Amino acid sequence: MSRRLLRLALLLVPVAIAVSSCRHGGTRPTVDIGTYLGGQTGLVQAEPVFGAHGMVASNSGLASEAGAEILKQGGNAVDAAVATGFALAVTYPFAGNIGGGGFMNIHMADGRAAAIDYREVAPLAASRDMYVDPATGKLTNKSTLGHLASGVPGSVAGMADALAKYGTMTLAQVMAPAIRLAKDGFEMDSALFRSLRGNKNVLSQFAGKDLFYPGGDAPAPGTRFVQAELAHTLELIAAKGPAGFYEGEVADALVAEEKRGGGIITHEDLKRYKAEWRTPIKSTYRGYTLYTMPPASSGGITMTETMNILETFGPLPKYGTAAYTHLLAEAFRRSFIDRNAKLGDPAFVKVPLEQLTSKAYAKELAGTIDRTHATKTPAFKSGAEPDHTTHYSVADNSGNVVSTTTTLNGGYGSGVWIPKGGFFMNNEMDDFAAQPGSPNMFGLVQGEANAIVPGKRMLSAMAPTIVMDRDGKALLVVGAAGGPRIITTVTQVILNVIEHDMSLGDAMRAPRLHHQSLPDELLVEDGALSPAVSDSLKAFGHTLKRAGGLANANGIMRVKGGWIGVREPRSAGKAVGY
Numbered sequence: 340m341s342r343r344l345l346r347l348a349l350l351l352v353p354v355a356i357a358v359s360s361c362r363h364g365g366t367r368p369t370v371d372i373g374t375y376l377g378g379q380t381g382l383v384q385a386e387p388v389f390g391a392h393g394m395v396a397s398n399s400g401l402a403s404e405a406g407a408e409i410l411k412q413g414g415n416a417v418d419a420a421v422a423t424g425f426a427l428a429v430t431y432p433f434a435g436n437i438g439g440g441g442f443m444n445i446h447m448a449d450g451r452a453a454a455i456d457y458r459e460v461a462p463l464a465a466s467r468d469m470y471v472d473p474a475t476g477k478l479t480n481k482s483t484l485g486h487l488a489s490g491v492p493g494s495v496a497g498m499a500d501a502l503a504k505y506g507t508m509t510l511a512q513v514m515a516p517a518i519r520l521a522k523d524g525f526e527m528d529s530a531l532f533r534s535l536r537g538n539k540n541v542l543s544q545f546a547g548k549d550l551f552y553p554g555g556d557a558p559a560p561g562t563r564f565v566q567a568e569l570a571h572t573l574e575l576i577a578a579k580g581p582a583g584f585y586e587g588e589v590a591d592a593l594v595a596e597e598k599r600g601g602g603i604i605t606h607e608d609l610k611r612y613k614a615e616w617r618t619p620i621k622s623t624y625r626g627y628t629l630y631t632m633p634p635a636s637s638g639g640i641t642m643t644e645t646m647n648i649l650e651t652f653g654p655l656p657k658y659g660t661a662a663y664t665h666l667l668a669e670a671f672r673r674s675f676i677d678r679n680a681k682l683g684d685p686a687f688v689k690v691p692l693e694q695l696t697s698k699a700y701a702k703e704l705a706g707t708i709d710r711t712h713a714t715k716t717p718a719f720k721s722g723a724e725p726d727h728t729t730h731y732s733v734a735d736n737s738g739n740v741v742s743t744t745t746t747l748n749g750g751y752g753s754g755v756w757i758p759k760g761g762f763f764m765n766n767e768m769d770d771f772a773a774q775p776g777s778p779n780m781f782g783l784v785q786g787e788a789n790a791i792v793p794g795k796r797m798l799s800a801m802a803p804t805i806v807m808d809r810d811g812k813a814l815l816v817v818g819a820a821g822g823p824r825i826i827t828t829v830t831q832v833i834l835n836v837i838e839h840d841m842s843l844g845d846a847m848r849a850p851r852l853h854h855q856s857l858p859d860e861l862l863v864e865d866g867a868l869s870p871a872v873s874d875s876l877k878a879f880g881h882t883l884k885r886a887g888g889l890a891n892a893n894g895i896m897r898v899k900g901g902w903i904g905v906r907e908p909r910s911a912g913k914a915v916g917y
């Protein structure tokens with residue numbers, strides 16, 4: 340097994356464990372709690388949770404409680420989202436972060452819609468072929484592991500900007516729960532314990548070894564886990580704003596560790612980092628309005644393109660049939676072909692957003708779909724594309740909603756942990772086409788539009804989305820982790836609700852599918868297809884492949900009298916309502 344594949348296998352250990360504890364049957368699988376979902380989580384929490392006033396759904400129970408605490412204090416959904424984001428950096432270091440980046444999609448009850456892009460950027464000293472071994476011409480594993488793998492982090496800038504513009508509280512107020520969790524510690528639960536154990540070989544190569552493996556092993560479930568250095572960093576941010584991270588002692592610690600380990604992020608990189616406000620992509624599907632994420636994420640365009648194609652077919656065949664699965668796969672195939680070749684950071688490449696999201700274009704593409712034959716994905720031309728991440732959804736009493744996906748890319752990012760800073764760095768550089776035409780960590784084959792350039796944002800698949808009902812009120816707040824599987828999963832959760840009339844709980848539990856054009860195969864979760872449906876799809880020409888859990892979503896849905904929250908049934912987390 341190559342080192343890149345080995346690294347990916349290690350990253351996916353927690354997901355694989357979670358998934359191996361799930362048994363799906365029809366749209367109402369029974370979840371075997373197994374040994375994974377212990378501590379703060381449990382089967383009970385995989386069931387929908389009701390809140391009359393507000394809701395937070397995330398991959399960490401403690402982080403969801405942090406958000407709910409802020410809602411109860413009178414904070415709005417943005418205040419609570421930022422509180423949840425900082426708390427995730429403490430309680431869910433697998434993906435929660437201040438050393439990574441993300442995208443936040445906001446819809447205020449007064450009609451204002453906004454998106455903030457706090458994706459990492461390539462450091463100024465980055466270069467196009469920095470991950471290609473000059474001797475062999477092959478890709479090295481440096482875009483995934485170690486100091487060179489990191490883009491300049493955006494999370495602190497993005498969360499602070501979002502709070503300043505749409506929140507009602509101060510950073511110090513919303514960060515108080517995160518600081519408390521880092522300073523006083525929290526009880527190690529079995530999910531974090533197992534995740535740390537599964538990643539020990541990688542993480543022990545770096546400075547986090549002493550904190551995460553005191554005495555050589557992860558702290559046992561039930562022990563109090565304190566992160567003093569992280570608490571100090573969070574206190575500096577709470578007191579000084581982004582300057583507490585991008586300047587001063589935290590910046591010094593980050594740059595010193597980069598230098599020590601052969602990384603290239605400098606003070607100048609940190610000083611220049613800016614989050615960008617974007618106009619969310621607004622689209623419609625059978626009278627519902629969707630707001631989702633524009634570039635530097637591919638998530639919104641690719642979802643919109645897919646749903647526009649599907650809409651042209653009138654009512655879709657029933658969930659679980661060969662006819663439906665085939666249409667879904669063929670629609671995803673077409674939108675991923677565009678994604679992988681044409682999308683990149685809009686500050687560097689011209690992105691054909693209007694065209695790719697237009698109904699007319701979708702109609703054209705729909706016309707190329709044969710209802711009983713799979714189209715083969717053509718060989719990648721322009722030179723193709725790209726997965727740990729965490730999504731959280733928040734809704735408040737006034738109807739404001741926030742959909743946020745944030746990531747370090749791989750689980751615990753590059754593995755590099757900043758001494759004195761107390762946090763992990765991302766390995767987001769792997770989301771670039773490090774060698775256009777060669778697959779990245781997620782098997783995505785991407786082109787020139789996503790090649791490495793200093794200061795450029797690497798293309799993302801994150802798709803934090805908000806769906807409005809036919810009366811213009813926020814109905815669904817959903818997003819996922821899982822690299823390219825984010826796009827296909829978010830699309831399916833939404834279709835399950837608005838096309839197939841499922842409850843949010845069923846929509847989240849329903850077995851999922853994934854097609855990303857290349858490799859030309861249809862990934863299917865256990866229970867997604869009956870043997871007869873599988874046979875039909877094979878006869879249509881699809882190559883079917885069994886997959887463990889496809890992606891990790893957290894969603895909220897408006898119901899009569901309040902909100903329902905559902906955390907990912909395939910993994911750990913919690914929805915907390917009040």
Ligand code: DON
Nearest residue numbers: 726727728799800820821822
């Ligand atoms: O931005 C992206 O598309 C990826 N860095 C997301 C990675 C991810 O979702 C990993 N989670 N399983």
